[in-house]
Amino acid sequence: MDEGDDLSGRIIDRAMALAAERGWRRTGMLEVARAAGVPAGELYRRFPDRPALLAGVSRRADAAVLAGGEPPPVGSGGGGAEEESPRDRLFDVMMRRFDALQPYRPGLAAVLRDLPREPLTALAFARQYARSMAWMLRAAGIDPDRPGGAVLVAGLCSVQARVMRVFVGDDSEDLSRTMAALDAELRRAESLAGTLCRGRRRASPAAPTPEPAAG
Numbered sequence: 001m002d003e004g005d006d007l008s009g010r011i012i013d014r015a016m017a018l019a020a021e022r023g024w025r026r027t028g029m030l031e032v033a034r035a036a037g038v039p040a041g042e043l044y045r046r047f048p049d050r051p052a053l054l055a056g057v058s059r060r061a062d063a064a065v066l067a068g069g070e071p072p073p074v075g076s077g078g079g080g081a082e083e084e085s086p087r088d089r090l091f092d093v094m095m096r097r098f099d100a101l102q103p104y105r106p107g108l109a110a111v112l113r114d115l116p117r118e119p120l121t122a123l124a125f126a127r128q129y130a131r132s133m134a135w136m137l138r139a140a141g142i143d144p145d146r147p148g149g150a151v152l153v154a155g156l157c158s159v160q161a162r163v164m165r166v167f168v169g170d171d172s173e174d175l176s177r178t179m180a181a182l183d184a185e186l187r188r189a190e191s192l193a194g195t196l197c198r199g200r201r202r203a204s205p206a207a208p209t210p211e212p213a214a215g
Helices: 006-022 029-036 040-046 050-066 086-117 119-139 149-167 176-203
Strands: none
Touching: 006 029, 006 040, 006 050, 006 086, 029 040, 050 086, 050 119, 086 119, 086 149, 086 176, 119 149, 149 176
């Protein structure tokens, strides 16, 4: 299944429009099939459940970011900009992802309101959410596959979750509120990672030092 094709895109668009109109909890699969004009069997083949619809939105945003070009080599300044820090690269990547999510913002606001009351849906979506954040790290030239990479992914998941709540209510033309929130959260994560690394060095001087989460 390819969220980049027209039919999958239409299904995702209709699902998010329904969520914006009636709330995520009232957006059922049959309503999505009717709104998208597809048979139930076709919807099942592409998106078998509601968590899969959320995953589809996430993958579309990921694809938009990853289509922007090759990521910089891991550990480099990226594309000849050696002075650009990993945090700066990650900021750029995540803002491109928020730009890609803008058409779905009203629906995502409904999802954020309703998802806490649907723990099973949230749990089912969690794997795709973490996968998306891992690819955003890769797009910024930060390797989540090395030892300790799971901590980087978890940290970015937390950053994304907090900034998303600002994003869905950001009515500024240039997403300035989202940018400010993202910058603050990435700096906070970088500072926390540095503190943890220093604590580990003091506790075990011979242990290898992990790279900070976003810096």
